[in-house]
Amino acid sequence: MDDQELVRRGFRSILSAQDDMEVVGEAADGAEALRVLRDVDADVVVMDIWMPVMDGVAATEELVASGNRARVLALTTFDTDENAFAALQAGAGGFLLKNAPPAELLSAIRSIAAGDAIVAPRVTRRLLDRFAGQLVPAVPAVHSSAKRLATLTEREREVFLLVAQGRSNADIAERLHVAETTVKTHVGRILGKLELRDRVQAVVLAYESGLVRPKA
Template sequence: MSETVRVLLVDDQALLRMGFALVLDAEDDLEVVGEAGDGATAVTQVAALRPDVVLMDVRMPGMNGIEATRRVVEAHPGTRVLILTTFDLDEYAFAALRAGASGFLLKDARPAELVAAIRAVASGDAVVSPRVTRRMLEMFADHLPTGPVTPSGLDPRLAALTPRELEVLRAVAEGLSNGEIAERLVLSEATVKTHVGRILHKLDVRDRVQAVVLAYETGLAGR
């Protein structure tokens, strides 16, 4: 990621894109490099502009934000997608997370929340409204496929994790911050951060949000 976070705005409402642009351009470390009104244009713009973060609406004519997110993440792993949604319990937003988005944000979020969310996603943290993310995942947990289980009761995808890392992943899936996990498990925050980094590496996931999705898919959380 460059020092200045390059942002692509994707929404079918031009006035909404204008409002976001006014907020972001007022920040020294954020730059709006382009806009798109539908998913297909967004995919083309990402290829041409290589933004750090895409603010992606999910409900658009033509190619929706879910498919656009999937294509962006597959073709450009270095670009993070932050989903824009009207409702905090939105099945479309949930599907976009599973497609590879790094988080989601309500469209009526305050300017400071928008700016903080973009910075978090750009830095790789993807700690965007974790408790809201948890509520949404719990709502749709029953629709998630259950992974194969070994005799030990653990999904094979989690086999590489140590018992402590499994504890940390469960806490991440609850929406806890590193500081809250440290307090619960009586660890330093730096140690928790190290554990989280190892978990992401072992599970081969992009960020915390994808780790949470996997925790629900494997039955480690939400069951």
């Protein structure tokens, strides 16, 4: 979903060339995107942050609130874009810089579709470091989250902290000397116990609860 037709054509060309991907719709603004998504069954929505009529943040928020199962990959021009963080707060599964190479875009879409890693973890951490003090709680407040955090086992807490640092499943598996499938199992249990939608909310919760602190 992008207001520039040339950009949409480029994305469509790249995605359509993949054996495991199919473009089922496109739109020039957020409002049109929501209309399109009511009529198609999409797994992932590549959503530009800056669009006319309705921006990507508002469109993401409405999409998530509607119960649509599609996961959102938000696109931003700058890695310090406050609106990219707002998109995560609105429910996007991750975000990517708009000038990312095609291989990175394809990898990000596959990761988002699988509900696996947060996209562009280093950029995510920079945004969290910059805007952590401006968080609008999208997950339980600190006093109510402490009780649920206490339900985690020692290993689950260890995995949770690594997820909060933006680590991928493969990276966590290597650090803990376990199989990647074991990490995926831990992450699933952690999200269930903490009643979180995805890994993005896990990162935000870690910052809100003080387990991970912004850099000085």
